[in-house]
Amino acid sequence: MSTPVVELQNVAKEYGPVVAVEDVSLSVQKGEFVVLLGPSGSGKTTLLSMLGGFTLPTRGQILIDGADVTGVAPAQRPTVTVFQDYALFPHMTVKDNVAFGLAMRRVPKPQRTELANAALTQVGLADFGDRRIHEISGGQRQRVALARAIVIEPAVLLLDEPLGALDVKIRRQMQNELHTLQRELNATFIHVTHDQEEAMSLADTIVLLNHGRIEDSGPPERIYREPASVFAATFMGDTNIIRGTIAKSGRGNVTVDTALGTLKCHGQGEPGEAVSLSVRPEAIRCGAANGPDRVKLGSGRLSDFVFQGTFRRCLAATGPDASVQLQLRLPLDTQAGSDAPTPIWTRSTDIVVLRESSE
């Protein structure tokens, strides 16, 4: 890949004794859609605010297009932020809002109108230019905010939970449009959200943050399939965590002693090391475990069936004295009923070994 368009080097932000962001390094390629994902208080918004120039980092450097912009004011950065509450100017029309950045750059009026109309067309609001801000809906405001940002063609577009205030249906639709828009513009988007589904549907790269640090970063599928930490595994969808100790290791495989018995799986580790095993609910099956890569998880009684549309969610109490509860997602044709314990199993490739040091 070429030189990164955005580079963060050991960036930290402290508010007195409170650490909002603790030593984050990150690089973003041109044309990449990056999603900063994390629970509230994880530092994702602070990070975006430092990228936009609204917050000064306590330590570290921020480079955009290879130039150090750490202390540069928002106006002089090639970034534009789309705010969570859109921050549209209430006294101006839609078109005047969109043309504002151009006017500040002394773009002549005819050209300004042309570019603003083009941007509005791009977000599907071609006929809304003369409306007032209070005359349009939440989703439309969102688009105006986008148009206002893209019209000045920033090198990087920063989006601060832009879909947070919209209801579910419009949010889905806007996610698709955002994705298309980013591809059309071939621009770099950095988007903040706490919604992992939104992150997965938008991102080329997810940067998962927790307590001001990067827990994991990479393509959504990789993070889902092979999370780097227990936090990453639990935050990106549902999972079952089984604790244990490595008994043997070698040739990319480890054997782990757990409450469910000794489980063989792919992974690294030293014998005697405490690890957590993550198994996604949909990776657990019922029935006899016949096959070389199948790992028995004991047998248990299935209970608490919940119909979820595309699958049935249920719980299996397994292990000694049924002390371990696992979450399962079973096909819809699975029938709830028998009180008899059912054997359950998973593939060794579906078990992710998470070393405690990575927590």
Place this chain on the structure above:
Amino acid sequence: MTNGRITFPVGFYLVVMFTFIYLPVIILVLFSFQQGLLPIPPFEGPSLEWYTKAFSNSRLMDALLNSIIIAVSSSFCATFLGFFAAYGIFKHTPVGVRAVRFVLMAPMTVSYLIIGLGLLIVFNFSGIGKSLVSVGIAHSVINLPICYAIIYSQLGGQLRNIDNAAHDLGASDLQTMVYVILPTMVPPMLAAFLISATLSWDEFIIAFLLSSFDVTLPVMIFEMLRAGLTPEVNAAGTVVFAISVGMAFLAAFAILIRPGRSS
């Protein structure tokens, strides 16, 4: 707690209290239409005789004009100074913001008489002397904290991001203020202006201390009182009251329009 109706005892009590509150106003207005020489019972009239007299009293009309000029100019100053203070603190919490706020709000805690006396001494010493300009400056001093407080209370929330967005799109500080913040802040600034104008319009003691030959309306009315009670004072007082109430109503209306709300 209420079942949608006013009970008889409550209604009776309200009538008594409102009579107490409105008695002087009603008497003032009623006897401004008096036909006799004195504003006391029995009421004869109605007649506009005293209004005609008041409006042809050139000293009174000069005072009316002076009051309007002072109310408008001092409120204009106070509103913009108040906006500068509020916006400055909102944008960049300055060094020693507690001290800055204390100084800005301090004039509200001191009696007008004391502020007036202090200015009288300083204006005498510095040779500025007593004039309508002195009164205007003093009225700006007493109204600045009120304007600052009203305008500051309406900054914040959405305005913060709107301000950030303007900068982000390349606007300078001045452009942000002129094109974005000032237009959004028109309603609270209008309210601040009107409240300030009402207070200046009604203010007596500072105007009395700091004016010389050219006086404001309240000072003029006070001087007319020395000649005793006459319906002409009632007529002038009614006009003062009507204008005050009009401005207060407009201010209340302006406060109801909140800035930065796009919905």
Place this chain on the structure above:
Amino acid sequence: MTSDTARLGNTRDLRIAAHTAGGRVQLARWIVWPPVLFTVLFFVVPLVVMACVSLWTRKHGALIPDWTFVNYEKFFSKGYLRQALFNSFEVTLLTTAISVLLAYPLAYVLAFKVPERWQRLLLLFAVLPFWTSYVVRSYSWLLVISDRGILNDTLIGLGVIADPLKIAYSRAATVLGFVHFFTMLLTLTIYSNLVQINPSHLKAAQDLGASGARVLWYVTLPLSLPGIAVGAFLTFVITIGDYITPQILGGNTEVLMPQAIMLQISRTANLPMASMMAIILMVCVLAVYFAIQRHLKMDRL
């Protein structure tokens, strides 16, 4: 793809323009200082000068900066000056007490006994005459209570009294004028406090078996104390510094502090004495403020 390159070229121009736009003076950093300077120049400096002048004396029509406490000594040794302060305190306390007693029931009735849709309108009308200048308001009361005014005229007409009540030009008239004004102010502060009381507190108290009077005494009244405190403090501050109401309504029967100060200014042009009394008045207000400071929650209004 000519249009693309054209737009890219355009982009670069836009960025350069944005870069040059930011190099100006940071307006927002100094904008706060003109109003602060204005207040310092025309409020802080005059007060400091006044404090200094209070330590000067006036001899043969000229001010002599001799830095002495002789004015303050005079204040405490001359009975008629001290008396002005006592009178002021008495009138102020009387005004505050009566105003609270009159305003509380009115605010209570407006908040709890009047249907909600009428409340705001009635409140607005209850405070409307508030916006009359002191001069006009005091003058209006003079019309009501003068010997041949509407009050005496009515009472005599009804046969309640034979001779007119001598209310005008007395302390009673001053207090009446003040009470009228502050009943409106206090109604406003107490009402805005009462409507903030969570109705479930009152329901809970009733639910627990408290009678109406007990709810008022043990729940509503304590919860509305902040509103009373703020209103009473404002009443105190404004009353003790007001010149016009006692001057018009009280006549020359007794002298209050502001009148005493004005006498020094207008009769003898003795600015040092006037300054000294202004300082004493200010100190009294500050002392009261600090004494009840923690009970005042001005932002609750």
